[in-house]
Amino acid sequence: MMTLYYLDNVNYSYDGQKLALSVVDLAISDTGLTAVIGDNGSGKTTLGKLLAGILKPTFGRVLLQGQDTKEMTLGEIGNRIGYLFQEPERQIFAPTVEEELSFVLKVKGFTKEKINDMVDEMLTRFHLEHLRKNFPFYLSRGEKQRLALATVLIDKPRFIILDEPTTALDIKRKAELSNILKELLDENIGMMIISHDYQFVTKHATRVIEIDGGVISHDSCNPKERANEPV
Numbered sequence: 001m002m003t004l005y006y007l008d009n010v011n012y013s014y015d016g017q018k019l020a021l022s023v024v025d026l027a028i029s030d031t032g033l034t035a036v037i038g039d040n041g042s043g044k045t046t047l048g049k050l051l052a053g054i055l056k057p058t059f060g061r062v063l064l065q066g067q068d069t070k071e072m073t074l075g076e077i078g079n080r081i082g083y084l085f086q087e088p089e090r091q092i093f094a095p096t097v098e099e100e101l102s103f104v105l106k107v108k109g110f111t112k113e114k115i116n117d118m119v120d121e122m123l124t125r126f127h128l129e130h131l132r133k134n135f136p137f138y139l140s141r142g143e144k145q146r147l148a149l150a151t152v153l154i155d156k157p158r159f160i161i162l163d164e165p166t167t168a169l170d171i172k173r174k175a176e177l178s179n180i181l182k183e184l185l186d187e188n189i190g191m192m193i194i195s196h197d198y199q200f201v202t203k204h205a206t207r208v209i210e211i212d213g214g215v216i217s218h219d220s221c222n223p224k225e226r227a228n229e230p231v
């Protein structure tokens with residue numbers, strides 16, 4: 001177990017006045033499931049976007065494996081972690097479901113056979129085979145959510161950040177996702193899951209962080225231990 005992220009005195013403001021997030025110090029492990037819970041508008045997505053490098057702190061530093069995200073490109077960060085947006089439409093842009101899935105693999109230069117195998121595996125795992133040739137824009141919300149998740153997982157990131165992954169999933173799909181996450185945890189993939197769904201997210205959680213009004217109001221991990229973790 002290693003520290004993947006370290007937040008050092010991080011403040012974020014969208015408008016230059018009101019703080020959407022203020023974190024004095026926070027270390028996130030590269031293993032286990034860190035659950036982030038909190039009310040609407042509490043700052044959960046802001047935290048996720050800061051970790052994914054989509055937002056850069058107004059003040060302070062977000063360190064990914066000791067490196068300041070301000071000095072990293074989104075591509076460099078994306079090579080180390082996978083990120084699922086709260087709105088799945090944000091990461092869907094290809095003309096067909098299968099092209100959506102294969103896009104990142106083509107960029108990374110995998111062979112055609114390998115790409116086909118990986119795409120088929122994801123289509124099966126997320127029950128999307130029958131939609132392979134469909135235009136992603138017209139998928140149902142739950143299907144889009146599953147496609148976005150499959151797209152995040154297809155190139156096997158070592159750590160994933162999922163923002164509200166159960167939104168729009170029915171009970172059956174939610175249970176399946178829970179099983180998939182358990183499998184990933186068993187494969188030693190670390191994750192941070194942001195969710196309103198307390199029961200879902202705490203089922204496999206190794207740590208629960210609660211955010212309230214932009215600050216961490218509860219952390220199941222002892223803050224003294226946190227402070228002593230190596231960066």
Ligand SMILES: Nc1ncnc2c1ncn2[C@@H]1O[C@H](COP(=O)(O)OP(=O)(O)OP(=O)(O)O)[C@@H](O)[C@H]1O
Pocket residue numbers: 014015020038039040041042043044045046047086
């Ligand atoms: N692009 C933006 N511009 C201005 N303010 C924003 C923007 N995005 C978020 N905010 C504000 O920042 C605060 C935190 O928002 P954030 O999206 O992080 O909350 P959240 O905990 O993810 O909420 P939810 O549970 O509804 O997803 C809120 O007050 C929100 O209105």
Ligand SMILES: [Mg+2]
Pocket residue numbers: 044045046086163
């Ligand atoms: Mg949010």
